[in-house]
Amino acid sequence: MTLNCGLDFGTSNSTLGVAANGVPQLLPLEDGKQTIPSAIFFSFEEDATYFGRKALSEYVTGGDGRIMRALKSVLGTSLINDKTRIKKNLVPFTDILGFFIAELKQRAEAALDGELDQVVVGRPVRFVDEDDVADAQAQAQLEAAVRQQGYRHVEFQFEPIAAALDYERTVEREELALVVDLGGGTSDFTVIRVSPERARSTERAGDILATAGVHIGGTDFDRLLSLGKVMPMLGYQTETADHKRVLPSAPYYDLATWHRINRLYNAKTLSELRSTRNEAEHPELVERMIDIVDNRLGHRLGATVEEAKIALSDAEAVDFTFEGHEHTIGTRISRDDFNAVLENSVGRLRATIQATLSQAGVGPEAIETLILTGGSTLVPAIVSALGEMFPAARTVRTDVLGSVGLGLALDASRRF
Numbered sequence: 001m002t003l004n005c006g007l008d009f010g011t012s013n014s015t016l017g018v019a020a021n022g023v024p025q026l027l028p029l030e031d032g033k034q035t036i037p038s039a040i041f042f043s044f045e046e047d048a049t050y051f052g053r054k055a056l057s058e059y060v061t062g063g064d065g066r067i068m069r070a071l072k073s074v075l076g077t078s079l080i081n082d083k084t085r086i087k088k089n090l091v092p093f094t095d096i097l098g099f100f101i102a103e104l105k106q107r108a109e110a111a112l113d114g115e116l117d118q119v120v121v122g123r124p125v126r127f128v129d130e131d132d133v134a135d136a137q138a139q140a141q142l143e144a145a146v147r148q149q150g151y152r153h154v155e156f157q158f159e160p161i162a163a164a165l166d167y168e169r170t171v172e173r174e175e176l177a178l179v180v181d182l183g184g185g186t187s188d189f190t191v192i193r194v195s196p197e198r199a200r201s202t203e204r205a206g207d208i209l210a211t212a213g214v215h216i217g218g219t220d221f222d223r224l225l226s227l228g229k230v231m232p233m234l235g236y237q238t239e240t241a242d243h244k245r246v247l248p249s250a251p252y253y254d255l256a257t258w259h260r261i262n263r264l265y266n267a268k269t270l271s272e273l274r275s276t277r278n279e280a281e282h283p284e285l286v287e288r289m290i291d292i293v294d295n296r297l298g299h300r301l302g303a304t305v306e307e308a309k310i311a312l313s314d315a316e317a318v319d320f321t322f323e324g325h326e327h328t329i330g331t332r333i334s335r336d337d338f339n340a341v342l343e344n345s346v347g348r349l350r351a352t353i354q355a356t357l358s359q360a361g362v363g364p365e366a367i368e369t370l371i372l373t374g375g376s377t378l379v380p381a382i383v384s385a386l387g388e389m390f391p392a393a394r395t396v397r398t399d400v401l402g403s404v405g406l407g408l409a410l411d412a413s414r415r416f
Contacts, residue, residue: 004118004416005108006408008159009101009142011072011184011219012375014038015405016108019413024166024406027111029104030054035401038184040100042066042086051103059299067299070219070258071097073185076128076138084262094145102149118153120412121146122404124186125158125213155415158211159183160190161204162407163373167398168194169410176209176362177369178353178393180386181404182376185220188213189353191360191367210360214352216345218309218376219258225333226256226305228341230320233329234292235276235285247276251289256305261298270294288327295325312338313378339381346381353389370395373403 006024008015013035017026026034030052041055043065050058059067066086074080074093083090109116127138139156146154160179167177174195181188190211198207227236236252239245251273254260263269270293277286292301304322311318317334357364370386370393377383377400386395399406 003112003114003116004120004153004412005116006120006122006157006162006405006410006412007101007104007146008122008162008405008408009072009104010038010122010404011070011186011217012038013184013401014100014104015402016104017402017405017409018108018112019409022410022413024409024413026402026405026409027108029107034405036104038069038071038100040068040071040096042068044087047087049099051100056303060303066262068096068262069299069302070184071100072142073219073259075141076131076134079259080141094141097142097145098148101145105149105151115150117151118412118416119146119151120155120157120408120415122159122162122408123156124181124183124215125160125188125190125211126186126215129215153416155412157408157411158188158190159404160188160211160213160373161192161208162405162411163371163398163403164190164192164194165199165204165407165410166403167371167396168196168199171196171199174198175368176366177371178356178367178390179371179373180353180377182349182372182374182379182382183217184375185215185217186213187216187349187352187374187376189356191356191362209362210356210358212352212356212359214348216348218374218379220345221342221376221379222258222302222306222309223253223256224341224345225309225338226302227252229331229333229337230301230305230322230329231256233285233331234289235280235282238285239281240279241281242279243281247280247286248272251293255289255292255298255301258299258302261302264293264298265296288324288329291324291327297324308333309338309379313380335380338379342379342381346385349382350385350389364390365392367393369393371398372396373398373400375400 006017015026029036036052039055041050041058045064128134160181164179179190191209193207231252273290277283280286321330
């Protein structure tokens with residue numbers, strides 16, 4: 001028996017869902033859970049590959065190997081053509097994407113006891129900002145990776161529209177809604193009319209008044225928080241001893257960016273960092289950086305930054321501590337600190353929302369409902385900005401990690 005499904009391959013987490021009689025459900029993909037972190041760990045000790053939470057656990061507990069996260073972020077960038085070293089082999093990023101998508105398909109088919117042949121894949125409104133060629137290439141790269149795993153029929157749907165389809169199952173009258181989909185790698189906005197009657201239609205193009213997106217997401221917030229509060233403890237933005245220049249920023253940027261961390265793990269980078277230390281005004285700070293890179297602790301540091309970001313959604317301040325192999329760093333991070341490093345990004349999000357409304361020909365007062373999906377909608381600076389822009393709108397929080405997958409499953413059942 002061949003089946004159709006909706007695949008939400010996310011930067012941080014992924015889901016896969018099916019629908020029967022108009023009712024969607026997400027399939028258990030890991031230990032009974034319907035979400036799985038988009039992560040792979042190649043264990044060198046066991047010569048095995050782990051996925052999701054198990055991948056993160058194996059890495060955090062000190063297993064020797066290579067961790068890969070934020071896999072979706074390489075789509076449409078030059079990194080997609082790179083290869084990463086897995087033991088003695090150089091493996092293309094396209095193959096690594098395929099490994100993860102194939103694992104999702106295999107787990108879903110085991111849960112269904114059937115073959116998945118048709119799929120609607122979620123995509124952000126923009127994979128790549130202001131570059132239509134690269135954006136189209138990103139979708140083509142993702143489609144190729146999906147087809148290579150055995151899906152014969154592949155369609156795409158914008159992720160915010162999928163979230164609207166999920167929400168629409170609960171509405172009792174027509175509403176003009178703004179879908180705010182803030183994921184790990186992108187932020188998308190859609191003005192759409194929803195109603196019980198419209199929900200029964202398979203053609204919804206006329207109900208979508210406008211849609212726009214920008215390449216800003218949760219992993220960018222991690223990076224900005226890291227650069228603002230953590231990397232300075234490793235020498236970022238400090239000067240050389242002769243005060244003639246600031247230390248090179250590229251390695252710090254790579255260490256703060258999930259999908260670039262592995263680029264640091266080579267002899268050339270370590271040699272350059274040691275040269276930097278020798279001419280630094282504060283060599284002890286750069287020594288901490290060397291400790292992290294030499295012992296391949298970058299992803300653990302990134303995970304600790306992410307934990308602090310999440311904690312600041314509820315707490316006014318957190319104590320940040322990270323123990324390296326030979327050095328420990330620590331600082332206090334307040335919510336005001338977090339808001340400050342996000343100021344420019346929040347401004348870009350506001351501008352994109354305003355552009356979406358202008359494209360739709362409506363003002364903020366016309367939006368009756370805000371449909372929020374994606375983990376980054378919990379960030380306090382985002383919550384505050386939306387409240388200021390839409391004071392009269394009703395806010396609906398969907399399943400922040402599952403609503404897109406549910407909507408894609410509904411879409412697949414209608415298309416196929």
